[in-house]
Amino acid sequence: MVFCCxxxxxxxxxxxxxxxxxxxxxxxxxxxVVEEIGNEVTHLAVGDNVTLEPGVSCAHxxxxxxxxxxxxxxxxxxxxxxxxxxxxxxVVHPASLCFKLPENVSLEEGAMCEPLSVGVHACRRAGAGPxxxxxxxxxxxxxxxxxxxxxxxxxxxxxxVDVDENxxxxxxxxxxxxxxxxxxxxxxxxxxxxxxxQKMAAGIDITFDCAxxxxxxxxxxxxxxxxxxxxLVGMGHVEMKVPSTAAAAREVDILGLHxxxxxxxxxxxxxxxxxxxxxxxxxxxxxxxxxxxxxxxxVSAMGGSAIKVMFxx
Numbered sequence: 001m002v003f004c005c006x007x008x009x010x011x012x013x014x015x016x017x018x019x020x021x022x023x024x025x026x027x028x029x030x031x032x033v034v035e036e037i038g039n040e041v042t043h044l045a046v047g048d049n050v051t052l053e054p055g056v057s058c059a060h061x062x063x064x065x066x067x068x069x070x071x072x073x074x075x076x077x078x079x080x081x082x083x084x085x086x087x088x089x090x091v092v093h094p095a096s097l098c099f100k101l102p103e104n105v106s107l108e109e110g111a112m113c114e115p116l117s118v119g120v121h122a123c124r125r126a127g128a129g130p131x132x133x134x135x136x137x138x139x140x141x142x143x144x145x146x147x148x149x150x151x152x153x154x155x156x157x158x159x160x161v162d163v164d165e166n167x168x169x170x171x172x173x174x175x176x177x178x179x180x181x182x183x184x185x186x187x188x189x190x191x192x193x194x195x196x197x198q199k200m201a202a203g204i205d206i207t208f209d210c211a212x213x214x215x216x217x218x219x220x221x222x223x224x225x226x227x228x229x230x231x232l233v234g235m236g237h238v239e240m241k242v243p244s245t246a247a248a249a250r251e252v253d254i255l256g257l258h259x260x261x262x263x264x265x266x267x268x269x270x271x272x273x274x275x276x277x278x279x280x281x282x283x284x285x286x287x288x289x290x291x292x293x294x295x296x297x298x299v300s301a302m303g304g305s306a307i308k309v310m311f312x313x
Contacts, residue, residue: 019081025085028077028085028114029114029115030051030052030054031052031108031111031113032052034047034048034098044098049105052086052091052097053099053117055078055097056077056097057070057074058074070259070261078091099264116145119149120270123146125231132155132205133203134158134207134208135196136160137162137210138160138216139167139210140307143211157200157202159180159199159204161180162181166305173280182219185215189218189219197223203228204223204225205224205225209230213236216236218242221247222243226251230254284299284306285310
């Protein structure tokens with residue numbers, strides 16, 4: 001079994017409005033081997049390699065019935081407080097949310113279906129086409145999988161900006177047409193917007209904010225052309241002050257994003273066919289021991305060259 005190390009909830013002890021109030025197991029990016037199945041399960045067998053979609057919806061509310069199960073108010077998702085995560089030797093999960101991996105897709109790649117699903121869902125939400133020019137704010141793991149998805153969706157020009165040169169180098173290697181290093185200072189927004197627009201040499205149709213910070217959203221709303229869209233993917237700040245009135249006056253639409261829906265099989269197909277290669281994002285690997293767990297989370301917290309840190313359980 002393999003599991004991707006995600007540092008955010010450990011660092012902040014919250015995930016948006018879900019707050020950690022007592023000790024809990026973390027982890028929601030996971031793949032493993034089937035050990036046991038229920039009597040009515042027919043599409044899986046003991047020994048199959050599977051990846052797990054982490055959210056279990058109620059299947060009865062209006063959102064679920066409309067097919068938008070990711071918005072279910074009763075959703076129980078791995079590692080969303082108070083629900084325990086999947087950083088464990090064994091987990092029990094509904095068979096309908098266990099997706100069999102083809103022989104040419106490793107468990108590590110299977111675990112990457114979770115973050116890749118976020119990028120795929122973001123591109124679907126934006127409703128972009130082959131003439132869409134895209135800006136991605138942030139080249140962390142979610143920014144990079146959004147870049148991969150945008151390339152696969154046929155966006156002809158994708159720019160990525162970040163504060164980290166190492167991450168931007170990876171974005172270039174993954175096919176970003178333009179990259180730009182920005183600061184963390186809100187005072188620099190106006191100047192950086194002009195620089196970004198000059199790099200693109202055309203109006204930005206869609207901006208994906210994969211950081212979700214006040215500064216990145218301010219930049220996104222100002223850089224996107226009139227009539228364009230800003231898709232808020234990242235969840236860095238719970239609250240922020242942004243120029244929403246000025247954006248509304250230019251009919252810049254803000255799209256929200258909550259996890260994903262109906263993406264896992266597509267992500268498996270994209271990886272299996274070679275159309276998307278997630279392997280470069282897996283930068284570090286650790287065993288599942290007390291010592292290595294501490295090391296892994298420290299590596300993830302320091303950033304630098306670390307993108308996706310894996311546990312092999």
